[in-house]
Amino acid sequence: MVTITARGTSAHSNERGDAYDPKCPTRHVLDRIGDKWTVLVVGSLRGGPLRFTQLRLAVGGVAPKVLTQTLRALERDGLLTRTVFAEVPPRVEYELTELGQTLQTPIAAIRDWAELHMSQVVEARARYDDEI
Amino acid sequence: MVTITARGTSAHSNERGDAYDPKCPTRHVLDRIGDKWTVLVVGSLRGGPLRFTQLRLAVGGVAPKVLTQTLRALERDGLLTRTVFAEVPPRVEYELTELGQTLQTPIAAIRDWAELHMSQVVEARARYDDEI
């Protein structure tokens, strides 16, 4: 399993974080993943770089402003790169970084879970709503 | 096992959902997981049932109203059970269902990723903010 060397006062940044400590930056990282669109955007980029509009279509239902926000946040976190080509009409490509690639596995796990257990959740909801 | 008869719009693409289709209920399931507190709440319950206040402390920094909302949503989705004991002072216990337990693995993967890569993300953010 995972052996933790020294957690202590979480002052040094090379240690493992503790997601249950509100003061730990891990919380911010979790917030990013806990963003509605992050999972879908990162998942969409698994096959290689995409342009803005391609991403918009791939994700489906995301407003341009929100997509921009999501992409900027992901870029800031070092999960993807934004490359602007000096062309007209403009071309901008988004591509996962190495760090972003490592996120692919856990995100795929979440997506798989959602897709596999969707029906059970839907049933549970129907049952719950009926009881009220 | 799980067999879904018909899925409406998208050509019945077997029993598995498609998270990239905005009309697929998978999206709602993803939204639940993509909730800021879900990951922490479900993770807190991995060791067994907890009471409301215990959960509040375990998660850390969650407002009671928001915790209630989160718990109700998780209950509705069949991921946990809410047991009220007719005592004074009141006692309410929250416990993961079997379905909720299956969510433990992917959530642990996310949490592990966040805790392991936290420092890289923090560094990337600092770099990004400096460049501006």
Add this chain to the structure above:
DNA sequence: GTTGTTAGTACCCGCTGGTTACCGTGAGAC
């Protein structure tokens, strides 16, 4: 009567997610 405990709810506020409209630039159609 007073205090303590517990699981919430009521109420208010500010942020933010979402929607729609619009922009700048140059290539091609006419």
Add this chain to the structure above:
DNA sequence: GTCTCACGGTAACCAGCGGGTACTAACAAC
């Protein structure tokens, strides 16, 4: 020359929701 289109956003606006604080009900213990 000018009309239109493609593309990647941004501007302005709004509703809803997350978040914080205060408060409640009920009874046991003192």
